[in-house]
Amino acid sequence: xxxxxxxxxxxxxxxxxxxxxxxxxxxxxxxxxxxxxxxxxxxxxxxxxxxxxxxxxxxxxxxxxxxxxxxxxxxxxxxxxxxxxxxxxxxxxxxxxxxxxxxxxxxxxxxxxxxxxxxxxxxxxxxxxxxxxxxxxxxxxxxxxxxxxxxxxxxxxxxxxxxxxxxxxxxxxxxxxxxxxxxxxxxxxxxxxxxxxxxxxxxxxxxxxxxxxxxxxxxxxxxxxxxxxxxxxxxxxxxxxxxxxxxxxxxxxxxxxxxxxxxxxxxxxxxxxxxxxxxxxxxxxxxxxxxxxxxxxxxxxxxxxxxxxxxxxxxxxxxxxxxxxxxxxxxxxxxxxxxxxxxxxxxxxxxxxxxxxxxxxxxxxxxxxxx
Numbered sequence: 001x002x003x004x005x006x007x008x009x010x011x012x013x014x015x016x017x018x019x020x021x022x023x024x025x026x027x028x029x030x031x032x033x034x035x036x037x038x039x040x041x042x043x044x045x046x047x048x049x050x051x052x053x054x055x056x057x058x059x060x061x062x063x064x065x066x067x068x069x070x071x072x073x074x075x076x077x078x079x080x081x082x083x084x085x086x087x088x089x090x091x092x093x094x095x096x097x098x099x100x101x102x103x104x105x106x107x108x109x110x111x112x113x114x115x116x117x118x119x120x121x122x123x124x125x126x127x128x129x130x131x132x133x134x135x136x137x138x139x140x141x142x143x144x145x146x147x148x149x150x151x152x153x154x155x156x157x158x159x160x161x162x163x164x165x166x167x168x169x170x171x172x173x174x175x176x177x178x179x180x181x182x183x184x185x186x187x188x189x190x191x192x193x194x195x196x197x198x199x200x201x202x203x204x205x206x207x208x209x210x211x212x213x214x215x216x217x218x219x220x221x222x223x224x225x226x227x228x229x230x231x232x233x234x235x236x237x238x239x240x241x242x243x244x245x246x247x248x249x250x251x252x253x254x255x256x257x258x259x260x261x262x263x264x265x266x267x268x269x270x271x272x273x274x275x276x277x278x279x280x281x282x283x284x285x286x287x288x289x290x291x292x293x294x295x296x297x298x299x300x301x302x303x304x305x306x307x308x309x310x311x312x313x314x315x316x317x318x319x320x321x322x323x324x325x326x327x328x329x330x331x332x333x334x335x336x337x338x339x340x341x342x343x344x345x346x347x348x349x350x351x352x353x354x355x356x357x358x359x360x361x362x363x364x365x366x367x368x369x370x371x
Contacts, residue, residue: 001308001314002305002308002314002315002369002370002371003314003370004296004297004316004367004368005319005368006321006328007366007368008203008289008320008321009197009201009204009205010205010320010322010325010327011201011205015117016111016112016188017193017196018107018112018118018185019119019178019179019185019188020119020185022038022121022122023149024041027149028146028149029122029123032120033130033162035144036159036160036161037157037159038108038118039156041070041155042063042066042067042104043073043150043154044065044084044153045156046154047109048141053106060089060091060092060093061087061090061091062086063102066101068089069153073150073151073153100184104185107185108156109139112134113134114134114136115134116133117132117134118160119175120132122168126169128167129168131162131166131196131200132162132200135160135161141158143155143156144156163199166199197211198280202366203288203365203366208284209282209283210284210285210288210327211281211282212281212288212292212365212366213366214229214364215276215362215365216277216278217363218276218360220361225360228353229363230269230279231258232291232353232354233267233281234266235254235257235350236287236291236295237262238252238260239341240262240285240290241262241263241264243334251341254346254353262287266283267282267283267291270282286330286331289331290334290335290338291365292365292367293332293367294335294338296367296368297335298351299354301369303344303351305347306339306344306347306348309339310339314339316331316336
């Protein structure tokens with residue numbers, strides 16, 4: 001029995017998105033990317049992995065020592081090397097610099113939680129900014145020594161799974177303005193998060209915002225190709241409207257539905273077709289995920305998806321959501337009813353159009369078929 005896996009991230013309201021600077025003058029940028037981690041630019045902090053920040057002994061002393069060691073490496077090194085003895089340093093904040101560093105440490109190893117998103121931006125505008133997810137709890141601390149930075153002095157940070165990237169020059173101006181300031185670790189507001197989520201997740205649901213990205217991997221992309229792809233999107237959207245509004249008799253085949261007004265069920269479309277590129281659907285309805293489900297059904301299952309829907313042997317789920325997720329249930333209802341109402345001939349025509357886009361343009365959405 002085939003199952004369509006939407007692979008859509010259900011973003012919890014508790015998830016945060018952080019801008020993380022890759023060290024002074026972006027010197028840690030390549031290490032962040034190559035080693036799949038983010039690192040606080042604080043040598044020899046020597047925190048204990050597996051221990052919460054609140055339980056780390058002599059934390060403020062450690063920050064004082066780290067700042068002293070960092071200053072020595074960045075200076076002319078004529079003075080003697082700073083003491084490694086924690087008792088040689090104050091156990092109080094004392095100044096604004098230590099207060100700022102303490103805030104950075106708290107965000108790295110306490111406030112930023114597992115599954116939070118991090119954005120790392122390079123120095124050069126033509127280089128790529130990376131978006132990733134923290135893969136472990138804050139107390140799971142990793143260490144890395146970089147000879148070019150602080151000799152054998154270890155840096156500490158968190159493991160990251162990189163999820164997406166984009167050229168720095170494509171980022172929104174408010175994000176670039178944050179990066180231009182001396183911020184080391186900053187929480188981004190909700191108004192800045194949507195573009196970041198689009199980079200991180202091919203499909204996602206964020207509150208009442210539903211999104212699906214279709215990547216175009218071929219270098220060939222003509223106006224006819226664009227016509228067919230957007231025709232398939234509107235074909236699904238208008239038929240979704242008919243079912244959702246209780247008018248199943250209005251479900252139509254590709255030739256008619258592709259040009260039917262879908263009203264508020266028409267998703268917003270953002271395109272970046274640079275051969276390769278993408279088409280991104282977003283809506284306050286679940287339409288983008290219905291499109292994703294039916295597109296992968298057309299391409300990977302084909303005409304046999306229609307009788308499977310009628311027989312109840314085709315299912316739609318989401319490996320990234322709870323089994324009883326209401327959004328997934330609604331997507332399944334709308335997609336399967338469409339298949340049933342289209343009939344064998346109506347669905348076969350839609351399969352032909354979808355497969356043209358998949359074969360010629362390498363079009364691929366977030367959903368996958370599991371057998």
